[in-house]
Each structure stands twice: as structure tokens, then as C-alpha cells.
Amino acid sequence: MKKRRMVLKVFCIFILMFFIKGLALATAEDLMLNTGFEDSDFEWYNWNDGESCGSIESSEFHGGSVSACRETYGVGMGCYGQIVSVSPGQTLEISAWVNNPPSDVLADSAEAFVRVEFWNDEGPLGSGHTESKHINGATEGWVKLDVKAKVPRGAKEARVLAFNKGAKPSSKGKVYFDDFELIVSSGQQSK
Secondary structure (H helix, E strand, O other), rough: OHHHHHHHHHHHHHHHHHHHHHHHHHHHHOOOOOOOOOOOOOOOOOEEEEEEEEEEEOOOOOOOOOOOEEEEEEEEEEEEEEEEEEOOOEEEEEEEEEEOHHHHEEEOOOEEEEEEEEEEEEEEEEEEEOOOOOEEEOOOOEEEEEEEEEEEOOOOOOEEEEEEEEEOOOOOEEEEEEEEEEEEOOOOOOO
């Protein structure tokens, strides 16, 4: 009888551990919504400053049937962005798939990248932002861009951005973003 109780206790502990681990993973995955833009631009804001625009396109996609397109046509910048709640000390690992086809190649100082910014109630934090590698020419199909950043003191939210910009009046091109992923870790290391 004692042996059965012990086996039952151990079994319950394992079930509880798997439940807690699954809950933590589900919570991290739910921080970003509509990561493949399948519900149009729902959950994303579309910001433009200058000669840039964004649209949801079905001509290019990594997964699903659509992606977010950012087009540059001169000096300016813009992004699709999503806001997620964060806590100081967390580490964010963000990735997205990006494609710049030769037919609409980014040219003349046009570029695209994934960016994360940290904000508090007053605005962006002075600690700045972190960006992935910049795409400034045709890609050979879809490439994965990664950003890893630690949430600074005072931050309440992170803005995950599919960013494009042009630096010259002749800057031009289209770039497609799809299948964002965000992994959050506590930043605490075990001893």
C-alpha cells in the first residue's frame, strides 16, 4: 500500500511538472498574435514615416498563404509592429522569415530588418533598440533573421518590428516578412 502511494505521488509530481512547463511554453507563445499575418494585419500596427508603405500580400509567403510586405520608394521608414508586455531582466529571442525577391530588389540604400524596441509609460527608453542583420539586396528565397535582447530596467513593453527604410530619394524595393516567433526566458541562471 505504501509503495502504491509513493508511485502515485511520483506520478502526480511528474504530471504537475509537465503541466507547469506546458503552461509556461503556451504563455510565451501567446505573447505575439497572428505571427504569420493570416488574419490580415490584425494585432499589428502599420506605421509609416515618409516614403514607405505596407500591405498584406498573397504573392509571397513562407508559411500559410500571405505575408506582410513593406515597400520603400524614397527617403523614409516604416514598419509592421506588435506590442508585447515584458519585465526587466527577461531575455527576448525574436525571429522572422524575410524575402527580398530579385523582381523587387531593395536598391539604392533601401534596407529591411527585424527590430525590437523597449518602452515605458513615457516612451522609448534611452537604452535604444536591437536589430537583426540588415537585408539590402535580393535574398535567395526566404532567410531567417534573429534578434536577441535583454529587457532593460524600467521597460514595460517591447515593440517587435518588421522594419524597412530608404536613405536616398532613389531608394526602392519590396521586402516580405512572415512567421514571427518570440521566445522569452527569465534571464535567471541556475547555480
